[in-house]
Amino acid sequence: SDGAPGPGHWDADAAAGGLVDLAVPGGAFSGRRAPCLKNPVLGPGVLQAIRIFHTRQPSLAPIPCVPEYGGKVCLGLIPKEFFQFLYPKTGVRGPYVLGTGLILYSLSKEIYVITAETFSAISTIGLLIYVVKKYGASIGEFADKLSEQKIAQLEEVKQASIQQIQDAIDTEKSQQALVQKRHYLFDVQRNNIAMALELTYRERLHRVYREVKNRLDYHISVQNMMRRKEQEHMINWVEKHVVQSISAQQEKETIAKCIAGLKLLAKKAPSQPVL
Amino acid sequence: MASPACFSSFSVPVKEKKLMEVKLGELPGWILMRDFTPKGIAGAFQRGYYRYYNKYINVKKGGVAGISMVLAAYVLFNYCRSYKELKHERLRKYH
Numbered sequence: 154s155d156g157a158p159g160p161g162h163w164d165a166d167a168a169a170g171g172l173v174d175l176a177v178p179g180g181a182f183s184g185r186r187a188p189c190l191k192n193p194v195l196g197p198g199v200l201q202a203i204r205i206f207h208t209r210q211p212s213l214a215p216i217p218c219v220p221e222y223g224g225k226v227c228l229g230l231i232p233k234e235f236f237q238f239l240y241p242k243t244g245v246r247g248p249y250v251l252g253t254g255l256i257l258y259s260l261s262k263e264i265y266v267i268t269a270e271t272f273s274a275i276s277t278i279g280l281l282i283y284v285v286k287k288y289g290a291s292i293g294e295f296a297d298k299l300s301e302q303k304i305a306q307l308e309e310v311k312q313a314s315i316q317q318i319q320d321a322i323d324t325e326k327s328q329q330a331l332v333q334k335r336h337y338l339f340d341v342q343r344n345n346i347a348m349a350l351e352l353t354y355r356e357r358l359h360r361v362y363r364e365v366k367n368r369l370d371y372h373i374s375v376q377n378m379m380r381r382k383e384q385e386h387m388i389n390w391v392e393k394h395v396v397q398s399i400s401a402q403q404e405k406e407t408i409a410k411c412i413a414g415l416k417l418l419a420k421k422a423p424s425q426p427v428l
Numbered sequence: 429m430a431s432p433a434c435f436s437s438f439s440v441p442v443k444e445k446k447l448m449e450v451k452l453g454e455l456p457g458w459i460l461m462r463d464f465t466p467k468g469i470a471g472a473f474q475r476g477y478y479r480y481y482n483k484y485i486n487v488k489k490g491g492v493a494g495i496s497m498v499l500a501a502y503v504l505f506n507y508c509r510s511y512k513e514l515k516h517e518r519l520r521k522y523h
Binding site: 219220221222223224226229230232261262263265266267268285289293297300 | 483484485486487488489490491492493494496497500507514515517518519520523
């Protein structure tokens with residue numbers, strides 16, 4: 154099984170005994186050559202991926218959890234399987250009779266020699282049994298409490314992790330729900346923009362009106378001014394020519410006529426009192 | 429068993445018959461089939477250890493049986509080793 158597949162190629166045939174032990178450190182290479190390039194011609198730069206991993210069937214069975222109680226033991230020394238083994242042939246009391254017989258046999262044939270140590274052994278074992286019987290339960294409870302604390306801690310960590318992930322899921326869901334409500338935001342924005350457009354339009358409209366009115370006012374005022382100027386000019390011109398047309402002689406005659414008229418009036422006037 | 433020794437608390441897959449299922453006549457042949465390389469022997473010790481460990485010690489509510497069996501075996505082993513000297517302290521010569 155060493156030479157046929159070639160170095161670096163894990164053997165897929167599990168039934169060829171002496172299987173490579175992947176879990177034991179250093180066991181991956183025991184029994185094979187030292188790791189080397191599969192194809193030395195190519196050189197070490199080229200990636201030589203010729204190892205095939207995971208060729209064994211994956212173990213799909215769930216990991217058995219730690220059993221609650223250990224194997225049953227009678228007298229603290231002998232597993233119950235032994236009693237089961239003897240039960241068909243000898244019944245319930247068989248193993249006890251066997252034990253008694255063996256003890257008596259070893260004592261009588263002095264396979265077990267009674268010395269001074271026997272008594273110390275008896276007292277030691279007696280003391281041990283007494284202690285175990287008296288305090289065994291409480292020590293067991295104490296140990297159980299310790300292990301329960303450990304398990305509770307781990308459980309806490311697990312629950313905290315689950316809670317965290319649940320919170321993350323909820324947050325994600327709520328954010329996804331928010332996405333559905335985006336259209337409100339867009340509506341508001343659209344309304345705002347429409348109002349701004351309207352505002353600008355009206356503002357510009359007003360401005361246009363003002364500018365046009367401005368220009369029209371200008372033309373009107375120009376016209377008015379022209380007319381006024383023409384009027385004044387005409388009046389001045391007429392006055393000037395009229396004044397010019399009054400010759401000197403005409404002026405004297407006019408003044409004499411005025412004085413005569415005044416004298417006439419003065420004659421009529423003294424009949425009325427002076428106010 | 430010729431199964432790999434990398435598991436400690438997994439159930440060990442069996443490829444050959446267990447000792448209890450081997451008939452008496454087949455025993456020599458079965459013994460010869462066993463793996464006697466150093467790796468095989470080490471594997472056997474490892475399996476045996478983990479069998480005992482998982483059955484009596486690696487449990488939630490263990491008892492005194494786990495260590496008491498080991499201590500009793502140790503006591504017995506030492507007694508057997510020192511039997512040669514103890515023989516001289518026998519109370520009677522003929523049994």
